[in-house]
Amino acid sequence: MLTLRWLVRRRRKAKRPGAERGLEEFERMIGYRFRDPELLVCALKHRSIIFETGERRGATNERLEFLGDAVLDLLVAEQLYQDNPTSREGHLTRLKSLAVSGRQLANKARRIGLGSYMQISSSEARSGGRNRRSILEDALEAVIGAIFLDGGLEPARVFVRRFITDDLDGRLIREKEKNYKSLLLEYVQGNALGLPRYRVVAEDGPDHEKTFHVEVSVGEKKVGTGVGRSKKQAEQQAAREAVAHYGLRNG
Template identity: 45%
Template sequence: MFRKTQKQAYAELAFEFYKKFGYEFKNPTLLVEALTHRSYIYTNENHLPSNERLEFLGDSVLGLVIAEYLFKLHTEYNEGDLTKTKAILVNEITLAKVGIEIGLNNLILLSSEEEKSGGRERASIISDAMEAVIGAMYLDSGLETSAKFINQVIIARSAELLADTSQRNYKGELLEYLQSRGQEPPYYEVVSETGPDHEKIFNVVVRTTGNITGSGSGASKKEAEQRAAAESLQFLKSLEYDETSKED
């Protein structure tokens, strides 16, 4: 039976990556290393290290690109706001979610044991591979190429990713924001409920200083309140920024 050479296997993996993402590695070995989980190196003769070093590099490249994007986009954000927002876009949960959506998890090289134990869907493995691929692209073609990939797979989804209220406590942030300015705590009100009992949707508004500054809907009161708080926080910060700009 014909057995693929190592070079052929590398080329096939690089071609699969090219079909998915439109980037052709000049050095396919970098891509293979980026997709090699440490479990794979003990059971195969690819003579490559695991992706852990590339993960380290990719983490820094990703952080830089996301930081620059947020810095330019949100001129009204202070350092704390930028840090919290960046943390959502670069954390393990986000990277794993994106990795599954774009199918990168299907390219990761795992041992058969790791595969059987669910490694291909494990968040830590997928997020590490995402960072390693970014690091590999940086070494292969530089910052511009890796930034283009980050824009394509993460920044293009940023609105959706940041709207995931499960990753951020917007109610807590809104309360902290108001208290730091000597204002009363926010007041949440369910204004309507729609749908059958088993699929009920709650519609909530939040009032700050007596005015409605945000609204949100969700399958639970908590989810709706989180979304209302997120909208209120964005509105209040934009308002504050506009007033500061006028003074300047």
């Protein structure tokens, strides 16, 4: 037993080719200590490193990324289901897509400095691989998969809620605020009111500096008007007024 523990400690402290920072530091940072550190080693190993070390392809993080993607989907879906008891399936699907988008995952990975813990080839590192979106989002999902295999669903849930969905409510509110057309469409379809119709009712100014006036109607009723430097901007403003008309501004 002492020999096994010594080997595990040695593995955590060992210098990994292509990595800038160690496993113990990463475990302290995320607040989870692996019973099997080899899972973490694998999760942080990009496929580019095998060309420098000669390891087999299966030793990289691709399989763990596949598993972690599914675990992340489950945990985010669970959280959205619990936190939004009156939302319809279509709305929940859109919220989940926002929460687990590649851009969001890469930003979360950057926040914890994930790239510096990864094993990647020297050529990949020189070309900016430690900050590349695709590499970071895959590695973050691989870490989730590794935590799930090592400790089960509960520690994976803790990790996801601490590092990925910690600001989910704020992100969803900001997304709603900037996309009033989608919010209006979702509401009128969900209540069988028909489709919103946008119509340009006036244009002011010269061609290079036009101002557009738009109104939006649902059924036979005008529910909002908007003004903007482009038709799209004016439509968003009209939809914003319509959202307020239906009492959805903070919904």
